[in-house]
Amino acid sequence: MSEAHQIDPQMPPFPNEAQGEPGRVHEAPHTSDGTVIRPVPRVTIQAFCETPDVGVSLQRAAQDRRLAKAHLTVHMGGILSAISHYSDTPTPGLIIVESALGGQQLLDSLDRLAEVCDAGTRIVVVGHANDISLYRELIRKGVNDYLVAPLHPISIVESISTLYADPEAPPLGRTIAFTGARGGTGSSTIAHNAGWCISEHMNEDVTIVDLDLAFGTGGLDFNQDPAQGVADALYAPERLDDVLLERLLVRCTEHLSLFAAPATLDRDYAIDNDTFEVVLDVVRHSVPCVVLDLPHVWGPWTRKLLLEADEIVITATPDLASLRNTKNLLDMLSAARPNDVTPHLVINQVGVAKRPEIPIKDFAEALGSDPALVLPFDAALFGEAANNGQMIEEIDARSKTAQGMRHLASVVSGRPISARAAVGGSLLSRLLGRKG
Structure with missing residues (x-):
């Protein structure tokens, strides 16, 4: 088979619309280990972003067929906006927050967010530091997942799907x-x-x-x-x-x-x-x-x-x-x-x-x-x-x-x-x- 016809396993990164790149995404609809991403059940998801790029990725994820039953809305403002918003409003099933903070500052802000969250609300944090120690500390504190920006819509869909997947369910063909x-x-x-x-x-x-x-x-x-x-x-x-x-x-x-x-x-x-x-x-x-x-x-x-x-x-x-x-x-x-x-x-x-x-x-x-x-x-x-x-x-x-x-x-x-x-x-x- 000639080289020109080989299938490239490395999918291109998410397009940058500001640079006029095409909006088509070529990404396999499967998790990193090859299993199929399961559809997400009916759940309300609210996201609070600090950067436009993460906001765009979340909006693209909201259009994904596997989130058809879910309702995902995107707000700007990050963790502080989420804390202010939920101080007098019930929290949804899942909150996604972006933060450029790291270390103890991030942990402290999440503690404040936890104080206004209802029981059973799940939290996914989008950060900018690829730090395994931070990841472990966040999981220990009860954060459900930690994603590192920049994000591809599929990584967001995969994270949400994993949160709601039944661990006892057989693999999906x-x-x-x-x-x-x-x-x-x-x-x-x-x-x-x-x-x-x-x-x-x-x-x-x-x-x-x-x-x-x-x-x-x-x-x-x-x-x-x-x-x-x-x-x-x-x-x-x-x-x-x-x-x-x-x-x-x-x-x-x-x-x-x-x-x-x-x-x-x-x-x-x-x-x-x-x-x-x-x-x-x-x-x-x-x-x-x-x-x-x-x-x-x-x-x-x-x-x-x-x-x-x-x-x-x-x-x-x-x-x-x-x-x-x-x-x-x-x-x-x-x-x-x-x-x-x-x-x-x-x-x-x-x-x-x-x-x-x-x-x-x-x-x-x-x-x-x-x-x-x-x-x-x-x-x-x-x-x-x-x-x-x-x-x-x-x-x-x-x-x-x-x-x-x-x-x-x-x-x-x-x-x-x-x-x-x-x-x-x-x-x-x-x-x-x-x-x-």
Whole structure:
């Protein structure tokens, strides 16, 4: 793989708006140890800042999807303003205060703040000294966390999430949502193959959830015909637990399970947002990686699942409708998910004979984003895999397409491709990045 296509693990610092830098943040939605940041429950949070930069970071954090249920307001003035404000006002569930003070001065000011705080109020301090001794003393005095400025919004979200996380709760699985820029782009095929590669080459347990309830192809692609599946859970979400989930899932390989769609037209699939949230919450607590195969429909529940996913993959074809729709999706997701990674773009079915296509370079320039993967049109390979109910790699592990699927699995999972799987690396570079 060429150096230009390597994934940089060091995310850039938070942009400085005063210098006119772009406001887009590229930050993985996970904690420093790789676990997923949990959503914060309904709680009132009030912050008191001394510097504009910390105030901006807190405001950006307030827009984060994981703080959707929380209410965070930002004030200027630091600890002294907080003391004055709460001298005759009840304190919220969490107070965040910034202070440039250090040592005993900071400890004394926090003692004064504690005198006006109600029982049960939590305190997070933002300081400017990276001092482990100070940190230990603050924790000993009852401060819940100490963050060192400058702050990235994700570090704020992570700190708040950790405060309210149930230590007895199982880890929360990462969700990777796959959607097509239009119908027929091959999004489901990409989703199934990427999920299979994660399970095979990263040895990670994966559940693929086929949410195209009427026309889903998960069962066909994995050569399965389950009697029950995701619709049974969606129609009785209150009954779903780990035991029932295990009965509804189809085990495809040692590490891969399928939550299959019924793919029948004998009912209307009118299901509300909350039901999807309940069912997927059970799935996320049962497995470290959840692949969501979303149908090409636009409604409240598909929008909600996209906005709440940890990673998003958009599959497009090199035509004008895909370009327009991808641009609309990227703009919407960028505005609604300011602290998340930019969605990964896959351009599929490139090089169809006699079909006019938008050059990949022009496609990428119009979007302002390079594709993570460009897949050539290979009707024979995809057709054989579909008809046999097999994955691309099972048909031809050395093909460009199989190499591309492994690369995509590595990108969205954040895990490296094993040496055994990285077959024909020189060919892989032709699939990635810009292509004229």
